[in-house]
Amino acid sequence: MLKQIMLPLLKLLSLFLLAFSPATVQAQLKIGFYNKTCPSAETLVKQSVDAAFTNNSGIAAGLIRMFFHDCFVRGCDGSVLIDSTANNTAEKDAPPNNPSLHGFEVIDAAKTAIEATCPNVVSCADILAFAARDSSVLAGNISFKVPAGRRDGNISRASEANANLPSPLSNATQLINAFAVKNLTADEMVTLSGAHSIGVSHCPAFRNRIYNFSSTSKVDPTLSLAYATLLQLACPFNTSTSGNTTVALDLITPAVLDNAYYVGLQLSLGLFTSDQALLTQANLTAAVKDNAEHPGGWATKFARAMVKLGNVDVKTGNTGEIRKNCHFVNSASIDVELYVDEEKESLVATT
Numbered sequence: 001m002l003k004q005i006m007l008p009l010l011k012l013l014s015l016f017l018l019a020f021s022p023a024t025v026q027a028q029l030k031i032g033f034y035n036k037t038c039p040s041a042e043t044l045v046k047q048s049v050d051a052a053f054t055n056n057s058g059i060a061a062g063l064i065r066m067f068f069h070d071c072f073v074r075g076c077d078g079s080v081l082i083d084s085t086a087n088n089t090a091e092k093d094a095p096p097n098n099p100s101l102h103g104f105e106v107i108d109a110a111k112t113a114i115e116a117t118c119p120n121v122v123s124c125a126d127i128l129a130f131a132a133r134d135s136s137v138l139a140g141n142i143s144f145k146v147p148a149g150r151r152d153g154n155i156s157r158a159s160e161a162n163a164n165l166p167s168p169l170s171n172a173t174q175l176i177n178a179f180a181v182k183n184l185t186a187d188e189m190v191t192l193s194g195a196h197s198i199g200v201s202h203c204p205a206f207r208n209r210i211y212n213f214s215s216t217s218k219v220d221p222t223l224s225l226a227y228a229t230l231l232q233l234a235c236p237f238n239t240s241t242s243g244n245t246t247v248a249l250d251l252i253t254p255a256v257l258d259n260a261y262y263v264g265l266q267l268s269l270g271l272f273t274s275d276q277a278l279l280t281q282a283n284l285t286a287a288v289k290d291n292a293e294h295p296g297g298w299a300t301k302f303a304r305a306m307v308k309l310g311n312v313d314v315k316t317g318n319t320g321e322i323r324k325n326c327h328f329v330n331s332a333s334i335d336v337e338l339y340v341d342e343e344k345e346s347l348v349a350t351t
Helices: 002-020 024-026 041-055 060-070 102-118 125-139 158-164 172-182 186-199 225-234 241-242 260-266 273-278 283-292 295-309 331-348
Strands: 201-203 246-249
Touching: 024 283, 041 060, 041 102, 041 125, 060 102, 060 125, 060 186, 060 295, 102 125, 125 295, 172 186, 172 273, 186 260, 186 283, 186 295, 225 241, 260 273, 260 283, 283 295
Parallel strands: none
Antiparallel strands: 201 246
16 A cells, blocks of 8 residues: 555656756766775776686777677666566667677676675766776776766667667768767767677678678679788688687787777778768768878777776766666666656657
């Protein structure tokens, strides 16, 4: 009986806070956010990332990509970490994320260590942001301070990942628009694309460029023919198992987060259609050339862009929660959060 009375009140309170609380709307992230409440938080995340990197250096690319995919769907709120349920397919199981997204066990290890020291204090969203920074340090010696204070979201939908994440088949206009929606400029899009200097891709993401490209060309003419031949050897046309095969995103320095990605683009060694797209508009081509010629300048811009990416649609103050387990929404808040989310969509639909 008490639950029946309290839940409607909680729903109304949540809607009121969502609509009128200045702290909710204007709260800012802060460097050193956990200095007093959990001073070991960033160290514990670093230890987890370091241990995973020692075992498999490819984890750095996975964590940077996971951070990007989290921030592009509902903002940087850790929603990409939530598991699917019988009634909902979560972001992590959307085609852009499954089976390619990896590194969840590193976030789990960091969360477990932090909860043992500072229970109910550090969000999964902040852990992921710290892990992406630590991965940048390990893979490219690119370090930056991460403003924290993000809170975790309660909603994770595969459909929203499909709708918001840029595709490897995207053209320049689609890429620019996708980043603009997140308040990121075209130059920042080119800068962040440099993350493709590490990591791997499955064959289906670039198969369109190496087989039956058009009625006049079997191979994308903007792709190096020698490179296309190597890709065909790795991903045979009629071999079903090649869907599980991976190739390096960057042919020049595949294990180092650096500006060689842009050098490769200028040599027609970009793997995806979306990589080649950076050479189809004058302003983007100029940015590629500048990044190729100035490794230190690109690294500085990459660090700055990662910080800005980490500010996309964050939940702070009274919004969201601190998840006890990054895979699951806290049971005490799920009904209220779902209700608020549905009410927001209803309001948008009627205005």
